[in-house]
Amino acid sequence: xxxxxxxxxxxxxxxxxxxxxxxxxxxxxxxxxxxxxxxxxxxxxxxxxxxxxxxxxxxxxxxxxxxxxxxxxxxxxxxxxxxxxxxxxxxxxxxxxxxxxxxxxxxxxxxxxxxxxxxxxxxxxxxxxxxxxxxxxxxxxxxxxxxxxxxxxxxxxxxxxxxxxxxxxxxxxxxxxxxxxxxxxxxxxxxxxxxxxxxxxxxxxxxxxxxxxxxxxxxxxxxxxxxxxxxxxxxxxxxxxxxxxxxxxxxxxxxxxxxxxxxxxxxxxxxxxxxxxxxxxxxxxxxxxxxxxxxxxxxxxxxxxxxxxxxxxxxxxxxxxxxx
Numbered sequence: 152x153x154x155x156x157x158x159x160x161x162x163x164x165x166x167x168x169x170x171x172x173x174x175x176x177x178x179x180x181x182x183x184x185x186x187x188x189x190x191x192x193x194x195x196x197x198x199x200x201x202x203x204x205x206x207x208x209x210x211x212x213x214x215x216x217x218x219x220x221x222x223x224x225x226x227x228x229x230x231x232x233x234x235x236x237x238x239x240x241x242x243x244x245x246x247x248x249x250x251x252x253x254x255x256x257x258x259x260x261x262x263x264x265x266x267x268x269x270x271x272x273x274x275x276x277x278x279x280x281x282x283x284x285x286x287x288x289x290x291x292x293x294x295x296x297x298x299x300x301x302x303x304x305x306x307x308x309x310x311x312x313x314x315x316x317x318x319x320x321x322x323x324x325x326x327x328x329x330x331x332x333x334x335x336x337x338x339x340x341x342x343x344x345x346x347x348x349x350x351x352x353x354x355x356x357x358x359x360x361x362x363x364x365x366x367x368x369x370x371x372x373x374x375x376x377x378x379x380x381x382x383x384x385x386x387x388x389x390x391x392x393x394x395x396x397x398x399x400x401x402x403x404x405x406x407x408x409x410x411x412x413x414x415x416x417x418x419x420x421x422x423x424x425x426x427x428x429x430x431x432x433x434x435x436x437x438x439x440x441x442x443x444x445x446x447x448x449x450x451x452x453x454x455x456x457x458x459x460x461x462x463x464x465x466x467x468x469x470x471x472x473x474x475x
Contacts, residue, residue: 152199152221153384156181156207156252157228161328162266162320162373162380164192166225168327168475169377171197181207181228188330195474204228208248211255218259223384226252226265232334233270233295233432245298246305253302253311263315264383267303267392269369269437270296271319280440281319281394283307292432303392313390316383321396321439325373325459326467326475337403338460341410342468349416351407354425358435363422364404367436369396372459375451382449389447396439397453409457413464 153170157163158180170178178198183205184190193201202210210216229245249265256263272279273292287304291297306312324336341351355363379395404420411418425433444451454462467473 152177152179154179154181154221154224156204156224156226157266158182158198158201159184159189159192160227161192161231161325161331162323162376163225163227164189164196164327165325165373165475166227166377166380167193167196167198169381173381192327192330192474195472204248208251211251216255218255218261221259221261223262223264224252224256225380225384226263229266229298231268231295231331233293234333234429235295238294241294241298242301245295246301249302250305253306253315257311257314262384262387264380265302265315265317266299267317267319268296268299269319269321269394269396269439271300271303272296272434272437275434275436278440279394279438281392281443283312283392286392292434312392316390317392318380318383319392319394319439320376321369321371321394321437323371323373323376325463326473327373329473337406338410338463339468341407342414342464345410345414345416350419350421351410352421352423353403353407354429355422356435357425357430357433361435364407364420365402366433367400367402367438368406368434369398369400369438370406370456370459371396371439372454372463374462375453375459379444379449379451386448389449391443391447393444393447393449394439394441395444395451396437396441397456398439398441400436400438401456405456406460409460410464412457413461 155163159182176197180201271289273290291300324338328335344351353364408418
């Protein structure tokens with residue numbers, strides 16, 4: 152059996168899609184569906200059971216979960232909102248929960264792959280190198296990034312990092328993100344803005360080093376991400392913390408132009424002021440260093456940005472059923 156936490160969420164449900172494509176249906180999905188639309192990410196998927204995240208934690212604490220037939224735990228469950236202000240909630244949900252689950256998996260010799268984040272790199276002034284020594288110097292600029300950094304450092308400090316895999320996701324976009332509200336990708340938001348108005352709104356730059364729309368991110372397609380996660384699961388000799396981006400930063404203008412092109416429309420972009428509340432925690436540039444992943448022997452074949460956006464728009468956003 153495979154356990155996927157956050158299995159109804161964006162990357163988690165995409166990984167369930169990957170498992171299904173490999174002929175694997177013996178999957179326990181752990182999540183918190185609540186009143187969200189995440190359940191729609193499960194409609195096309197095949198899995199053995201669903202457990203609420205708090206019930207699952209109780210099962211761990213009471214040691215009533217049999218580890219005998221569990222092959223791997225893929226821990227994608229977390230609050231991923233970079234604007235979440237409840238620090239106590241993030242401490243418990245993102246940090247302590249991950250500590251408990253990692254200890255349980257390692258104690259039972261179960262493969263453990265978890266989601267870290269490029270948000271740990273803060274404003275990027277210290278670079279984007281995923282070596283362990285450099286990670287100790289990072290200073291996240293939002294509480295979400297800090298909650299991820301805390302676990303990375305906890306795993307290093309307790310000697311677990313050479314037995315597990317942490318994945319620092321950069322700007323992931325693609326199908327099954329539909330439930331994420333304000334945290335959906337700019338591809339998703341742009342598509343719907345174009346459908347509604349024929350135009351797209353982007354934040355102006357408040358840095359003299361970047362033109363409006365010229366701020367840069369490492370955009371990576373979710374279908375490529377789950378291919379890499381699958382390689383981590385299947386190769387238990389690969390451990391540590393790894394970046395997962397494309398290694399090539401592109402501008403917001405590039406991204407939006409690709410959406411217009413996929414919709415066969417000319418670009419029409421309006422630049423709006425960035426809210427004051429975001430300016431102090433805004434990343435103007437992110438680009439994953441990918442040498443460590445390559446050196447580990449992971450074969451990462453990434454779609455070009457325009458190709459990935461076209462696939463997402465034409466085969467999902469414009470489809471009757473956009474879900475994987």
